[in-house]
Amino acid sequence: MKKIITLYFILNCWNLAFGQNEKFDSINSIILKIESNKNLNKSKFDYNKLNPVLITKGSTLEVWSKNGEILKTKERMLLSWGIFIGVTYFSENKPIQYFEIEKNFETEEKNYKKTIQVFKMEYYYLNCNNLLNxxxxEGQRKNSFGYLKYAPKAHITPLKYAKKALKI
Structure with a gap:
């Protein structure tokens, strides 16, 4: 009986490990199709006009869509300390991947030309039991604000304003 339970446990662990890799591969395949599709409608909006909460200047929201379906959003915020970028990919109107990048200006002085990427987080929407899975x-946040527990909901705000801008 112990051997059967042990074998069952090992097979389940094996299935979880490789089953999740298949999901990552499937998501990455969809993302590659979105990125290589030249027929998508790309729209760029002043994020400050869409989102009254933002107090930055020069922030943009880019939206890639086809036939009324949003496939990708990219929010780019120019801030006093650097640049924040958040990108979400969608498939069948559901988020499949979100990533955010924090880039800080190279020096403490007011040199706004060179930035250094200090943080990157990728979140895959896999219905994971454990968020860390x-x-x-990569890296560590220096200035941007965010908690890992909010990663599953990070797509909501840009999607809301993308729909508003496209009048969907």
């Missing part, structure tokens, strides 16, 4: 993190 869905997340990849």
């Amino acid at each position: 869905c997340i990849k993190i």
